[in-house]
Amino acid sequence: MEQWTRREDRRLLTGHGRYVADLVVPGCLDAAFVRSTVAHGIVREVDCAAAREVPGVIGAWSAADLSGLPTCTHAAARLQDLPPVPHTLLARLSNEEAVTGREWPALAKERVRYAGEAVAVVVGEDRYRAEDGAAEVVVRIDPLPAVVTPSRAANDSIALFDGLSNTAFTGEAGQPIDESVWQGAAAVVEARYRQQLLMPTPMECRTILAVPEEDGRLSVWSGHQMPHRLRRELAALLDLPVDRIRVVVPDTGGAFGSKSAAFPEFVTVVYLAVTLGRPVRWIEDRLESMTAATRGRGQDQRVRLAADADGHLLAYELQIDADVGAYPHLGVGLPMQTAWMATGPYTTPKVHATVRSVLTNTMVTYPYRGAGRPEATIALERSMDLLARRLGMDPAELRRRNFIPAGSFPYQTPTGRCYDSGDYSTALDLALETIGYGTWRDEQERRRENPDALPLGIGLSCYVERSGGEPGGLHEFAGVEAHEDGTITARCGAAPSGQSHETTFPALVAQALGVEEDRVRLVEGDTDAQPEGLGSFASRSAQVDGAALCHACALLIDRARERAAELWGMPVEEVEWSAGSLRPLRDGSAAIGLAELVKDTGPLRVDDRFESGMGFPFGAHAAVVEVDPELGTVRVLQLVVVDDCGVVLNPAVVRGQAFGSAVQGIGQALYEGIPYGDDGVPQLANGLLDYLLPTAAEIPPIEVKDTRTPTPSTPLGAKGAGESGCIGTPAAIVNAVADALQPADPGLLQMPLTPDVVWRAARAPKYEEAR
Amino acid sequence: MKIKLTVNGEQHSLDVEPRRILADVLREDCRLTGTHLGCEHGVCGACTVLVDGEAVRACLMLAVQCDGRSVRTVEGLSSPDGEPHPLQRAFSAEHALQCGFCTPGFLMVAAGALEADPTIADDSERIDGLVESNICRCTGYEPIRRAIMRAAAESASRGKP
Ligand code: FES
Ligand code: FES
Numbered sequence: 001m002e003q004w005t006r007r008e009d010r011r012l013l014t015g016h017g018r019y020v021a022d023l024v025v026p027g028c029l030d031a032a033f034v035r036s037t038v039a040h041g042i043v044r045e046v047d048c049a050a051a052r053e054v055p056g057v058i059g060a061w062s063a064a065d066l067s068g069l070p071t072c073t074h075a076a077a078r079l080q081d082l083p084p085v086p087h088t089l090l091a092r093l094s095n096e097e098a099v100t101g102r103e104w105p106a107l108a109k110e111r112v113r114y115a116g117e118a119v120a121v122v123v124g125e126d127r128y129r130a131e132d133g134a135a136e137v138v139v140r141i142d143p144l145p146a147v148v149t150p151s152r153a154a155n156d157s158i159a160l161f162d163g164l165s166n167t168a169f170t171g172e173a174g175q176p177i178d179e180s181v182w183q184g185a186a187a188v189v190e191a192r193y194r195q196q197l198l199m200p201t202p203m204e205c206r207t208i209l210a211v212p213e214e215d216g217r218l219s220v221w222s223g224h225q226m227p228h229r230l231r232r233e234l235a236a237l238l239d240l241p242v243d244r245i246r247v248v249v250p251d252t253g254g255a256f257g258s259k260s261a262a263f264p265e266f267v268t269v270v271y272l273a274v275t276l277g278r279p280v281r282w283i284e285d286r287l288e289s290m291t292a293a294t295r296g297r298g299q300d301q302r303v304r305l306a307a308d309a310d311g312h313l314l315a316y317e318l319q320i321d322a323d324v325g326a327y328p329h330l331g332v333g334l335p336m337q338t339a340w341m342a343t344g345p346y347t348t349p350k351v352h353a354t355v356r357s358v359l360t361n362t363m364v365t366y367p368y369r370g371a372g373r374p375e376a377t378i379a380l381e382r383s384m385d386l387l388a389r390r391l392g393m394d395p396a397e398l399r400r401r402n403f404i405p406a407g408s409f410p411y412q413t414p415t416g417r418c419y420d421s422g423d424y425s426t427a428l429d430l431a432l433e434t435i436g437y438g439t440w441r442d443e444q445e446r447r448r449e450n451p452d453a454l455p456l457g458i459g460l461s462c463y464v465e466r467s468g469g470e471p472g473g474l475h476e477f478a479g480v481e482a483h484e485d486g487t488i489t490a491r492c493g494a495a496p497s498g499q500s501h502e503t504t505f506p507a508l509v510a511q512a513l514g515v516e517e518d519r520v521r522l523v524e525g526d527t528d529a530q531p532e533g534l535g536s537f538a539s540r541s542a543q544v545d546g547a548a549l550c551h552a553c554a555l556l557i558d559r560a561r562e563r564a565a566e567l568w569g570m571p572v573e574e575v576e577w578s579a580g581s582l583r584p585l586r587d588g589s590a591a592i593g594l595a596e597l598v599k600d601t602g603p604l605r606v607d608d609r610f611e612s613g614m615g616f617p618f619g620a621h622a623a624v625v626e627v628d629p630e631l632g633t634v635r636v637l638q639l640v641v642v643d644d645c646g647v648v649l650n651p652a653v654v655r656g657q658a659f660g661s662a663v664q665g666i667g668q669a670l671y672e673g674i675p676y677g678d679d680g681v682p683q684l685a686n687g688l689l690d691y692l693l694p695t696a697a698e699i700p701p702i703e704v705k706d707t708r709t710p711t712p713s714t715p716l717g718a719k720g721a722g723e724s725g726c727i728g729t730p731a732a733i734v735n736a737v738a739d740a741l742q743p744a745d746p747g748l749l750q751m752p753l754t755p756d757v758v759w760r761a762a763r764a765p766k767y768e769e770a771r
Numbered sequence: 772m773k774i775k776l777t778v779n780g781e782q783h784s785l786d787v788e789p790r791r792i793l794a795d796v797l798r799e800d801c802r803l804t805g806t807h808l809g810c811e812h813g814v815c816g817a818c819t820v821l822v823d824g825e826a827v828r829a830c831l832m833l834a835v836q837c838d839g840r841s842v843r844t845v846e847g848l849s850s851p852d853g854e855p856h857p858l859q860r861a862f863s864a865e866h867a868l869q870c871g872f873c874t875p876g877f878l879m880v881a882a883g884a885l886e887a888d889p890t891i892a893d894d895s896e897r898i899d900g901l902v903e904s905n906i907c908r909c910t911g912y913e914p915i916r917r918a919i920m921r922a923a924a925e926s927a928s929r930g931k932p
Contacts, residue, residue, distance in 0.1 A: 003855055009863040012871030013855070015805020015845035019872065022804035126799070128791070203809045203817060203872040203908050253807070253872025254908050286810040498870025498909050656866045656910060663911035688814040688906075696902035696912035 005652070006503040008251075017251040020207035020221050021283045028209065028279040029058055031269050032130035034120035034137045035292060036112040039148070039361040039680025040160070041141040043110055046119050050136040056129030059276070060122040060137060063107040066271075082106050082271050083237040085264050087329035090229070091470040091538070092336060093367075098168045098328040098357075102161050106267040112141055113160050113326035114363045115681045116291025121268050123280060146680035150300055150321040150358035160326060160359045168328040169357035173339040173415035177350045181315045185306035189386040194750045195299040195375045196673040197323065199691055200368040202497070204253020205284035206293060208266045210273035218245045218274060223252035225260040226535030227495050231527045233262040234270055249525035252497035256664075257367035258294050259497065260537050261330050265292075290684050290691065295674060296368020298323035299335060299375050305383040311393050313402045315350040318342045318379055322357045325364035332357045334365065337372025337466075343413035344380045345424040345464050345618060346402040351414040361680040367537070369664060370465075370726035377463040378751075381731035385459070385738060386746055389767060395460050395735070396432055400425055403462075410712075419464065419616045420711045420719075427642045427707050428462055431620040434703055435640040440624050444739075456637075457740025459623045461731035467539035467615040467645075467720020468713070474614065476540070477532040478548035479607030480509060480556045486595035488513065488520045490552075491607070492545040493533015495525040499541060499722065500653045508546055508649055512553035514579035515594070532609075539617070539720025542649050547714035548610035555606040560594060563601045567592075613713030617720055619643035621662075621728035625736040632759030634670055634737055636700035643724040644707045647717035657722035658704045665729025667694040673752045692752075742767045774838035778803065779847025787834050794818045794829035797844060805845040805875050809906065816905030819876040820844045826883035845875035848882060857922040857929075858882055867918035869909035876905050881919045885926055892923030 004010045011017050034046075046062035066082035085104040087094040108119045120137045124130030147153035153166045160166055182188050209221040218240070224230055227247040235242040252259070265282050273280040284293070300321040306314040322335035339353035388395040404411050406423040413419065440458050447453035468474050478492040490509045494501055506520035513520075523529045534540075557577045564582040565572040574585045583591035598604050624637045641662050648654050671692035675683040684690040710717030730751065738749055741761050748761040776783045778801055785800050792811075797803045797820065809817030811830045818829040821843040848856040858878050861867070868874040880901050884891055891897045902916045 003860055003863065005863045005866060008871065009868065012868055012874055013845075013859040013862055013878070014849055015803065015875055017805070017871050019804075019807070021808070022798070024802070128788070201908055203815065203870070203906065204807070252870065253809075254870040256908070285808075286812065286815075498872075500869070652866050656869060656914065659913060660869065660909045660911040664908070687812045688810045693906055693908065694911075695906060696899065696916065699912050702911070702913070 006500050008500060008502050012251070019204055019251045019253055020209050020223050020281070023209060023221055023250065025209065025211055025279045028281055029123045029125065030127040030130045031272065031280055031282040032122050032124070032127060032134045033118040033265060033288065034122065034134045034139060035288065036108065036115060036117045036119055036141060038112065038141055038143045039115040039146040040144040041112050042144065043108060043112060043119060043141050045138060045140040047138040048120055050138065051122050051133035054129065054133040054136055056125040057133035058123045058125065060120060060133050062120045063105055063109040066107065079238060079271065079274055083267060085267055085329055086233045086237065086262055088261060090473050092333045094329050094332050098332045101164055102168065102328055104264065104327040104329045106264040114361055116288065116363055118264055121272065123272060127283065146361040148360055148362060148676045148678060148680045150323040150360060153358045153360045154321060154356065160361065166359045167356055168324065168359050169332040171336050171339065171355045172353060173336070173342060174352040177315045177317055177352050181350060182304065182306055185314050186309035187387060187390045188304060188306045189383055189390055190304050191383060191386060191746045193301045193303070193379050193382060195297040195301065195378065196751050197295045197298045198368055198668060198672050199290065199674060200256040200258035200296055201691070201693060202254030202256055202258065205286060205289040206259060206263065207283050208269050209279065209281035210270045211279040212273055212277050216244065220245065220247045220270065221250055222247065223259055223497065224249050225255050225495050225497060225537050227525055227527050228493060228533045229260065229535060230262055237267060238270065238274060246528045249495040255497035256369040257296070257371055257537060260535065261366065287687055290687065291682055292363060294330060294364050294366035296365065296371070297375060298365045299338065301379045303379050303383050305387055307387055307391065311391050311398045311401050313346055313348040316342065316348050316380065318353040320353065320355045322355060323360050323362065323365060324357045325362050326359060327364050328357070328359065330364050331366045334367060334372055338375040340415050340417055341373050341376040341464065341466060342380065343415045343417065344377065345404060345422065345462050347404050348402070349414065353415055362676060369661065370723050373463065373465045373727045374668070374730060377461060377727050378731045378734070381461040382734060382746065385735045396428065396437065399428060399460065399462055417466070420613060420713050421709050422464070422616065422618050423707060423709050424462060424618055427618060427644055428620040430705055430707060431622045431640050431642040434705055435622045435624065435638055437622070454626045454628055455740040456624065456626050457736040457738065459732040459734065459736030459739055461621045461728050461735060463728040464616050464618045465720065465723060465727050467617055468543050468612050469538045469540055473534060474544065475609055475611045476534050476544045476548045477530065477607065477609050478545060478552045479605060480549070480552045481605035482556065482594045482598050484595055484599045486519055486593065488515065489523055490520055490549055491523045491530040492549055493530055494536045494541040494545040496536055496541065499536065499657065500650065501541060504650045504653055505546070505549060509549055509553055512550050513557070539723050542718040543615050543711070543714065543720050544612040546649055546718050547612055547716040550716050551610045552606055552608055555608060556604065559604060559606055560597055563597060564592060567600065615646065615711045615713055615719035617643065617645045617724065619724055619728050621732040623732040623736040625733065625740060627737060627740040627758060627762065629762035632755030632762065634753055634758055636666065636733060639700050639702045639729065640705065641702065641725060641728060642705045642707060643721065644709050645721035646708060646710045646719035648706065648708060649718055654721045655704050658724055659702060661722055661725030662702055662729045663694050663699060663725065665725040666698065666733065668726065669730040669733035669751055670753050671698070772835050774835055776837055777841040779843055789833065789835050791834050792830055793832040793834045793837055796834035797829060797842070803844050803846050807872055807875055809873065814906065815873070816880065817873050817876040819879040819905065821879055821883045824883060824886065826880050845878055848878060856882065857925045858885070858919070861918040861922035865914045865918035865921060867910060867914040873905060873907040877907065877915055880904055881922070885923055889926050892920060892927045898923065
């Protein structure tokens with residue numbers, strides 16, 4: 001194995017990985033969807049007759065074709081009509097109230113509410129045939145005016161659901177702040193920020209393959225983060241007991257939060273597989289993904305931040321109008337994550353965040369790497385820089401003065417979070433030292449005196465994130481089993497999509513048991529092999545599954561000692577465990593290996609549920625940029641990211657995720673954004689070329705460093721990793737550009753900072769001039 | 772339409788519809804699923820394979836265009852005795868893959884360039900150019916660049932007498 005650094009590597013580097021699209025199932029049919037080309041409209045006609053005549057097409061259906069049907073008698077389920085899309089209760093992402101009266105049909109019925117919404121499905125012998133059929137479906141939709149931004153949608157002049165407001169959810173964190181606080185403050189800054197909509201863009205799009213088995217069960221393969229949730233949701237839709245469904249997650253080509261729900265296409269495909277009694281798969285292609293897959297972010301924010309003359313923060317107010325897309329089912333409550341995390345790393349005594357989640361004629365918003373925390377961090381950290389400028393104070397000093405001190409954890413924030421641990425100034429100091437803060441400030445001064453030099457800016461961003469999940473979803477199931485041949489099987493409910501679990505978790509288990517690593521094998525992502533689980537989201541796997549595996553190892557050791565004690569007829573306290581063997585404390589001669597114990601006493605397996613607390617990883621990012629005011633271009637000269645995810649299980653893996661995440665953060669700051677026209681149709685005529693993912697040409701020198709403050713929330717002490725770059729990096733870059741250009745109006749610099757945005761900001765009145 | 776493809780040294784006589792893209796024929800007809808489809812319109816490079824030694828986007832080429840030609844995919848990268856290609860070892864050593872979906876494309880782009888000119892290690896700009904041609908959403912590219920450098924340096928030193 002020494003040729004391969006990770007266990008995953010051998011198969012993934014030799015072409016032997018198995019992603020859903022690679023699986024061979026005889027007789028499997030391919031589904032293709034016919035999608036609305038308008039964002040809002042009344043469906044007049046969806047006629048699939050011609051599609052059904054196309055050679056190789058097995059069937060074609062509109063929503064009407066799949067409603068009012070007699071109950072299907074297939075062994076796998078009692079099915080009638082195509083069920084609607086379920087909503088997410090987990091992490092309060094959605095709720096009954098928001099979805100009441102707002103059904104999300106898996107295929108649109110009378111009304112389409114976003115461009116890309118499926119109106120018909122065609123199933124063919126292969127994808128070519130299915131698409132041939134899809135091309136023949138006649139669709140007539142009378143367009144309605146569309147609302148594309150939350151501010152326009154909020155006045156309800158155009159309603160997505162007749163008789164219901166477009167505002168589908170409101171919420172708040174913290175207490176309203178009295179006007180007198182603002183009036184009495186030495187400095188108050190106000191700003192508006194737009195958190196643009198982003199495409200998560202894992203390189204593998206969404207996939208699902210549903211196979212009705214001969215024994216009446218249903219097997220489902222999907223590139224997915226939460227196989228047990230998918231099983232539970234599908235079981236409910238199909239009116240089946242959960243144990244009749246098996247969900248398997250094979251190799252998955254990235255997810256970044258976007259692959260954890262039961263999407264409309266999933267509902268349709270599984271329904272068809274069961275009603276047809278045949279295997280059906282849907283392998284999403286990039287073009288459909290660009291309109292019909294969930295997006296991230298999407299907030300219009302207004303902030304006020306007040307401080308006294310010494311720069312001590314007094315109050316912070318954040319108002320969020322969130323664009324949650326056309327249906328409230330998956331993420332209407334997601335902006336609350338921003339509200340809960342609005343306090344950031346500071347001791348601000350009064351913080352109030354309000355959320356209004358508004359439906360628009362765009363695809364649905366859902367967690368994307370960072371999920372609510374980037375929006376919180378960017379708003380606060382941009383405002384901190386505005387305040388520093390207002391006070392004439394160094395931005396690093398302003399932050400330092402307000403950090404929650406390392407000795408004051410657990411810390412209860414005014415927005416309802418209880419931070420577990422933190423040492424924010426150490427992280428900032430390391431970032432400043434690594435980037436050479438003083439040297440860059442000197443260089444900046446030099447350039448300011450030289451009219452020919454390109455302006456240079458330095459940006460900081462200090463963040464707190466949250467990992468593990470929300471109350472009610474902070475647990476995980478894990479188990480370990482010792483075999484007669486000396487091998488160990490570890491199981492847990494996680495489902496990775498590139499995070500190296502197969503390498504990291506066996507190493508962790510081996511360490512906990514004191515056995516060689518190559519004796520340990522990990523089983524994940526199969527609901528038959530691991531019947532209960534939550535999955536991989538909210539940066540939880542190392543923190544929660546890691547701790548759960550350690551917990552299971554401790555139980556296994558206890559159990560083994562009990563058995564040995566029985567075998568030797570001595571009290572359990574007198575049996576010692578060391579490096580995978582047991583021996584009597586007093587007489588070392590009778591040692592017995594774990595394998596032998598299993599041979600003598602029968603199978604040894606423990607499974608348990610483990611409950612973690614929330615973790616609050618943190619860090620400080622610093623960027624130096626050079627701006628060309630004539631071209632509007634931004635060159636990142638240096639980026640330093642310092643993250644603290646507590647105990648690190650595998651430094652190279654964590655580093656790799658921090659680096660990749662920082663690059664997504666750069667994309668968010670400078671390049672990425674979904675360009676919606678006023679008609680609600682994404683302007684992506686050239687496909688992926690029109691969505692500017694960072695390529696290798698856009699990567700500046702990035703240094704990844706860490707501090708390690710263990711979480712007391714689990715005995716293991718690991719907190720979540722991997723989302724840090726999306727959370728910390730964008731504000732560092734935007735602050736650096738603002739520092740270089742010093743525009744009086746911070747609202748001019750809205751992400752992504754394209755040449756057009758930067759060029760305009762470079763021409764606008766400067767801060768000094770405006771004063 | 773009947774065509775003959777040599778894939779990783781093996782002859783395949785195939786009957787394919789003229790409209791089928793090379794990637795689909797490799798994946799579905801030859802059952803070589805190491806070649807991935809990340810966009811199907813020529814942008815991401817995940818589908819890159821070598822046709823007569825040259826890197827092509829297998830989603831932009833029809834299988835029938837390859838009649839009589841020789842195709843090399845990621846499955847044909849290791850030597851016949853299973854010894855990994857220097858690029859495969861270097862990608863693993865440098866953590867140049869996470870989810871692995873983009874990986875076959877990067878490997879084949881690099882393999883094509885390296886085999887055409889084993890001296891590319893001397894020219895970091897050319898290596899940059901290779902990495903810039905494909906998209907990876909996980910790694911941030913730097914590890915991929917380092918891996919190609921490492922493999923190129925190794926190949927160059929091996930090639931020396
Ligand atoms: S799949 Fe061919 S370039 Fe993306
Ligand atoms: S490793 Fe996941 S896209 Fe490159």
